[in-house]
Amino acid sequence: MTMFADYDQILERLSLNQLWNFPGGIHPPQQKTLSNQTNIEFSPLDKTYYVPVKQHIGVNGKILVSEGDKVLKGQALTRSELAFSVPVHAPTSGIVSKITEHVSAHPSGIPELTIIIESDGLDTWTELHPFPDYTKVKASDLVERICDAGISGMGGAGFPTHIKTNSSKPIEFLIINGIECEPYISSDDRIMREHAWQIRQGIDILVHILGPKQVIVAVENNKPEALETMSIACQQKSNYQVVSVPTKYPAGGEKQLVQVLTSREVPSNGLPIDVGCIMYNVGTCYAIADAIVEGKPLLERVVTLTGQGLKSPKNVWARLGTPIESLLKLGNYDSSSQKTPRFIMGGPMMGFTVTSILTPIVKISNCLLVPAEDELPHPEDERACIRCSACSDACPASLLPQQLFWHSKAKELEKAEEYNLFDCIECGACAYVCPSEIPLVHYYRQAKADIRNQKEEKEKSDKAKIRFEARTARLQREKEEREEKHRLAAEARKASLSKDGGAAKDKIAAALARAKAKKAAMADKSASSTGSTQTQKDQEKPVSKDEISAVTANTEAQLVDKQALDEASSEAAIEASTDNAEALKKKRVAAALAKAKAKKQAAENKKEETNSASTEKAVTAKKERVSAAVAKAKAKKLAAEKAKKENNES
Numbered sequence: 305m306t307m308f309a310d311y312d313q314i315l316e317r318l319s320l321n322q323l324w325n326f327p328g329g330i331h332p333p334q335q336k337t338l339s340n341q342t343n344i345e346f347s348p349l350d351k352t353y354y355v356p357v358k359q360h361i362g363v364n365g366k367i368l369v370s371e372g373d374k375v376l377k378g379q380a381l382t383r384s385e386l387a388f389s390v391p392v393h394a395p396t397s398g399i400v401s402k403i404t405e406h407v408s409a410h411p412s413g414i415p416e417l418t419i420i421i422e423s424d425g426l427d428t429w430t431e432l433h434p435f436p437d438y439t440k441v442k443a444s445d446l447v448e449r450i451c452d453a454g455i456s457g458m459g460g461a462g463f464p465t466h467i468k469t470n471s472s473k474p475i476e477f478l479i480i481n482g483i484e485c486e487p488y489i490s491s492d493d494r495i496m497r498e499h500a501w502q503i504r505q506g507i508d509i510l511v512h513i514l515g516p517k518q519v520i521v522a523v524e525n526n527k528p529e530a531l532e533t534m535s536i537a538c539q540q541k542s543n544y545q546v547v548s549v550p551t552k553y554p555a556g557g558e559k560q561l562v563q564v565l566t567s568r569e570v571p572s573n574g575l576p577i578d579v580g581c582i583m584y585n586v587g588t589c590y591a592i593a594d595a596i597v598e599g600k601p602l603l604e605r606v607v608t609l610t611g612q613g614l615k616s617p618k619n620v621w622a623r624l625g626t627p628i629e630s631l632l633k634l635g636n637y638d639s640s641s642q643k644t645p646r647f648i649m650g651g652p653m654m655g656f657t658v659t660s661i662l663t664p665i666v667k668i669s670n671c672l673l674v675p676a677e678d679e680l681p682h683p684e685d686e687r688a689c690i691r692c693s694a695c696s697d698a699c700p701a702s703l704l705p706q707q708l709f710w711h712s713k714a715k716e717l718e719k720a721e722e723y724n725l726f727d728c729i730e731c732g733a734c735a736y737v738c739p740s741e742i743p744l745v746h747y748y749r750q751a752k753a754d755i756r757n758q759k760e761e762k763e764k765s766d767k768a769k770i771r772f773e774a775r776t777a778r779l780q781r782e783k784e785e786r787e788e789k790h791r792l793a794a795e796a797r798k799a800s801l802s803k804d805g806g807a808a809k810d811k812i813a814a815a816l817a818r819a820k821a822k823k824a825a826m827a828d829k830s831a832s833s834t835g836s837t838q839t840q841k842d843q844e845k846p847v848s849k850d851e852i853s854a855v856t857a858n859t860e861a862q863l864v865d866k867q868a869l870d871e872a873s874s875e876a877a878i879e880a881s882t883d884n885a886e887a888l889k890k891k892r893v894a895a896a897l898a899k900a901k902a903k904k905q906a907a908e909n910k911k912e913e914t915n916s917a918s919t920e921k922a923v924t925a926k927k928e929r930v931s932a933a934v935a936k937a938k939a940k941k942l943a944a945e946k947a948k949k950e951n952n953e954s
Contacts, residue, residue: 326563326564355625479581652673683741689710695735720755
């Protein structure tokens with residue numbers, strides 16, 4: 305088990321500048337003098353700014369503006385609604401022309417949601433609310449102001465600063481990272497030289513919020529001017545110590561720097577706070593001072609413009625959302641120095657080639673490298689691994705890059721995780737020393753992305769399974785509740801029947817008596833009047849005691865034998881219903897007969913009327929034919945007589 309130095313031992317070694325070391329590491333050419341010889345310049349106001357909604361690790365904020373809105377410099381464009389969300393602000397005053405997808409500052413260049421602002425040229429500030437005397441302000445209010453200012457880690461990780469600052473764990477060492485170990489980049493160097501006092505203000509604010517025992521400002525020994533200015537700025541504070549760290553890449557890595565300064569190793573998948581340390585970049589400290597003391601949100605950052613492809617390499621204050629096209633003009637880009645245009649955002653070790661000159665500067669953009677053709681040659685074709693173990697020797701995280709490469713390339717993701725893939729900081733030291741030109745970091749990044757996608761899919765699947773199981777359990781529970789409700793109701797009915805058994809038997813006996821009486825009455829009606837009178841007289845006789853005893857005995861027997869009573873009851877009901885049915889049937893038959901007779905009589909009457917009418921009509925027609933025949937005969941006779949008379953006269 306590794307033994308770490310305790311607090312007092314660490315302070316003693318720091319006072320003697322006797323630091324520890326981390327495994328691996330490399331010493332590439334620094335190339336920092338290209339850009340660190342002149343003061344930081346201010347970039348001129350651009351016409352168009354492309355402000356991505358998300359510029360940090362976490363989630364998007366809620367958009368507060370719409371297309372066509374007028375905005376002022378420093379006005380919030382989004383609002384933080386979730387823990388891992390920080391807002392973005394307008395870099396100048398103007399009009400929101402579009403809210404759309406735009407090329408991202410990412411190796412893939414995948415478009416992301418972006419607010420496009422057309423500058424009005426006035427650069428008018430929104431109203432600011434500074435805290436000049438922050439010592440009288442509660443720590444929670446300062447953390448909220450840091451969040452509202454949109455500050456995230458500016459050393460490259462982009463972790464929301466307010467999350468780290470809101471820690472409740474005890475802190476022994478507050479470490480201020482001024483290492484800037486990657487070649488070519490000099491933005492932190494220049495900001496420490498020119499703004500050491502404002503960085504000190506930011507450190508004081510963090511001390512007020514966090515209350516650490518000791519502050520360590522770490523500066524790499526290849527930055528003597530920055531080391532001197534920071535020492536002067538912090539000399540009045542007895543618990544602030546500025547430390548010179550030997551130059552080695554990647555000494556600026558969070559876990560590596562903690563190990564160099566304290567000998568403590570941050571556990572796998574852990575954070576520096578787990579070993580009593582917390583770390584901030586010098587650029588982040590500057591932004592915190594701006595937000596608290598001046599009330600300004602994070603609108604700009606120092607960006608190094610470097611490489612032999614630029615005629616005027618320098619450091620500039622670039623507003624967030626500035627397209628790199630404008631920065632290329634500011635650095636006097638020499639297109640003749642490159643056969644194919646190649647622009648790298650970040651340094652040569654961890655940077656990436658942008659896909660468009662409209663790629664915007666974001667909160668983690670610290671460098672724009674434009675190498676000449678022979679300055680930073682394109683990587684050669686990948687060759688087979690020769691198992692030289694150079695990558696293992698260079699790895700600062702004590703991993704086995706060769707095994708990680710094999711499992712990542714073969715998509716054996718579980719194996720890659722077993723070899724602690726996610727402890728890789730993607731520093732590129734392994735790829736730098738690889739004689740086979742294998743882009744090892746590329747494989748690691750792809751494997752990490754695949755694992756994250758798998759975990760997201762599994763998480764979605766698990767949530768769906770939980771929802772399904774919860775629904776099934778709910779339906780089963782409701783079914784059981786219904787069955788239990790029905791069971792209790794049945795038991796209640798059964799108990800009620802048992803309790804009221806005597807009354808129920810009395811009701812049955814009464815029903816039987818009524819049925820028999822009704823049947824007897826119907827029989828009496830069918831008897832002769834004499835027999836009825838005699839029966840009535842017999843019924844009017846007083847009932848004897850023997851008869852009463854017989855009825856009582858019969859009732860008791862019925863109460864004892866419930867089944868017999870039920871059957872008797874059913875039979876009586878059936879008989880009663882049968883008698884009623886017969887009577888109803890007779891009535892219906894009689895009605896049907898009467899209806900049929902009436903119908904038959906109506907038909908006969910109609911037939912008689914029809915026959916009578918037809919007979920009368922036939923007689924009338926016959927009379928008419930006879931009359932017509934008689935008339936015709938008379939006419940014929942007259943005509944014959946007339947003709948005979950005329951013949952005689954002639």
